[in-house]
Amino acid sequence: MSATSVLARKWRPRNFAQLAGQEHVVQALGNALTQNRLHHAYLFTGTRGVGKTTIARIFAKSLNCESGITATPCGVCSACTEIDSGRFVDLMELDAASNTQVDNMRELLESALYAPTSGRFKVYIIDEVHMLSKSAFNAMLKTLEEPPAHVKFILATTDPQKIPVTVLSRCLQFNLKQLPPALILTHLQYVLGQENIPFENGALTLVARAAQGSMRDALSLLDQAIAYSSGKVDEALVRTMLGAIDQSYLFDLLQILRAGDGAGLLRIADDMALRSIAFEAALQDMATLLHRIALAQTIPQAIADDEPERARLLELAQQFTPEEIQLNYQIVIHGRNEIDLAPDEYAGFTMTLLRMLAFAPQGAGEAAAPRTAAAAPVRVTQATAAVAEAAPVPVPQAVAAPAPQRAEAGADLDWNTLLAQLNLQGMARELAKNSVLSGFSDGRLLLSLAPQHKHLQSNKIALDKLQAALSDYFAKPIKLVVEVGATADVATPALVEQHQKQTRQQQAEDAIRQDVFVREAQAMLGAQVMENSIKPVQQ
Numbered sequence: 001m002s003a004t005s006v007l008a009r010k011w012r013p014r015n016f017a018q019l020a021g022q023e024h025v026v027q028a029l030g031n032a033l034t035q036n037r038l039h040h041a042y043l044f045t046g047t048r049g050v051g052k053t054t055i056a057r058i059f060a061k062s063l064n065c066e067s068g069i070t071a072t073p074c075g076v077c078s079a080c081t082e083i084d085s086g087r088f089v090d091l092m093e094l095d096a097a098s099n100t101q102v103d104n105m106r107e108l109l110e111s112a113l114y115a116p117t118s119g120r121f122k123v124y125i126i127d128e129v130h131m132l133s134k135s136a137f138n139a140m141l142k143t144l145e146e147p148p149a150h151v152k153f154i155l156a157t158t159d160p161q162k163i164p165v166t167v168l169s170r171c172l173q174f175n176l177k178q179l180p181p182a183l184i185l186t187h188l189q190y191v192l193g194q195e196n197i198p199f200e201n202g203a204l205t206l207v208a209r210a211a212q213g214s215m216r217d218a219l220s221l222l223d224q225a226i227a228y229s230s231g232k233v234d235e236a237l238v239r240t241m242l243g244a245i246d247q248s249y250l251f252d253l254l255q256i257l258r259a260g261d262g263a264g265l266l267r268i269a270d271d272m273a274l275r276s277i278a279f280e281a282a283l284q285d286m287a288t289l290l291h292r293i294a295l296a297q298t299i300p301q302a303i304a305d306d307e308p309e310r311a312r313l314l315e316l317a318q319q320f321t322p323e324e325i326q327l328n329y330q331i332v333i334h335g336r337n338e339i340d341l342a343p344d345e346y347a348g349f350t351m352t353l354l355r356m357l358a359f360a361p362q363g364a365g366e367a368a369a370p371r372t373a374a375a376a377p378v379r380v381t382q383a384t385a386a387v388a389e390a391a392p393v394p395v396p397q398a399v400a401a402p403a404p405q406r407a408e409a410g411a412d413l414d415w416n417t418l419l420a421q422l423n424l425q426g427m428a429r430e431l432a433k434n435s436v437l438s439g440f441s442d443g444r445l446l447l448s449l450a451p452q453h454k455h456l457q458s459n460k461i462a463l464d465k466l467q468a469a470l471s472d473y474f475a476k477p478i479k480l481v482v483e484v485g486a487t488a489d490v491a492t493p494a495l496v497e498q499h500q501k502q503t504r505q506q507q508a509e510d511a512i513r514q515d516v517f518v519r520e521a522q523a524m525l526g527a528q529v530m531e532n533s534i535k536p537v538q539q
């Protein structure tokens, strides 16, 4: 991927000012250069594509620029231009990943004894230095202990833990950071601006996020996007291009979690397995998404207008409480930590989803996990059992009614029945459930919304979705009008349902209290009924 990236090579920063981020390193190196307090060995660590090699080369120019040791190499002298084009005789670059043999190291170090040919310093850049063999490290150590004054070592690695401490202790170490998406975005905008290639911001936001902190990955994704596009890098195209890492399934998971649909969660997990999505990475992406939702809940303005998936993000931000998002975040982070301990990744991933489901508040989204036992002692058990049977989400009785009646039937159309068939989710569902039908004629459907839910009246997304579902259902355009009802106790589907639930709960509790076995257990074993563990059997 890296070797072929045209943009990454073309736009490799040539001086510190062009570098994105890594200010802490730039500042420290800059000070050392201007004050001429130079170390003889530096170690740059960090994941791939964050600027290790780039900084090493700029530093080599800083040391050898003909204008003098400087934090701002001139870029035009022969030392600078030769370093930029890889022809400078006193700069040796060694890739330890392909030269692990000690012979290479000896050869290299022997040359270190001789004075530089044209520059001020002989600079040795050793990339992926952790790959060196033990004997190669030992050979290097000798030179590091008594380095000739004209020699500078710049070591780079993605894996500093594999470097012997004896070597580490002789290097000045700088940890490069992964680049935040916003910084990558700005850089991509700059590069495309310079290249005169039109783009949509949403497209670049997607690329910046997919790059996971690596500027090189971002630029090579951008290469691909340009190759696919016909003139303009637009969001739809990038979304398709990133297909494999399209994250809409994460939104689906949360939506289904909200609906309490355990079988649905497993269906998506199976689907992910088919598409070979890595489960561990999926958990990490889920944590990122939950973080974005938490941000959206706290400061909605933080979600930019052209943010991809903005609408869905805001919708989820409304559907979950901040506490639920916090809890789910915890569960996901834990799940990711524990995924190695799980029997396999699939099990680890699905258990995490089921844990989220098990801890979802009772009655959330109404279609909460179907209860299977009359008095299961722990909630987790119920949710698990429910999913093991892949039980369908319980649907109100009304669904079993005879052929759907699709003609406008004025106020005697049963809203509850209709609602069950609309298959709504999220806020649209909340809106419908907390309303009663107060009129329907000439394609105009009038709902009266329970006053305690009046905030839903201004929820554009919910209104649009409900209107679209109704239009679909009646196979003609329906104009939805929602007014806020006058009294709080109209029999909305939500209220009816809540009432039924309470009745069933009461019956279940009575049944348990009167159960012979339970009574004996109480009498003989001193057992106690955990009141809040009683759940009605799902009809």
Ligand SMILES: Nc1ncnc2c1ncn2[C@@H]1O[C@H](COP(=O)(O)OP(=O)(O)O)[C@@H](O)[C@H]1O
Residues within 6 Å of the ligand: 007, 008, 009, 011, 012, 013, 018, 019, 020, 021, 022, 046, 047, 048, 049, 050, 051, 052, 053, 054, 055, 156, 187, 215, 216, 217, 219
């Ligand atoms: N901090 C950065 N600012 C701007 N571009 C960067 C930065 N880091 C990496 N790049 C881009 O990625 C490419 C590879 O960077 P490089 O320094 O070789 O990464 P590595 O850390 O793997 O050595 C560069 O050619 C450059 O285009």
Ligand SMILES: [Mg+2]
Residues within 6 Å of the ligand: 052, 053, 054, 127, 156
């Ligand atoms: Mg590198």
Ligand SMILES: [Zn+2]
Residues within 6 Å of the ligand: 064, 065, 066, 067, 073, 074, 075, 076, 077, 078, 079, 080, 081
């Ligand atoms: Zn110069």
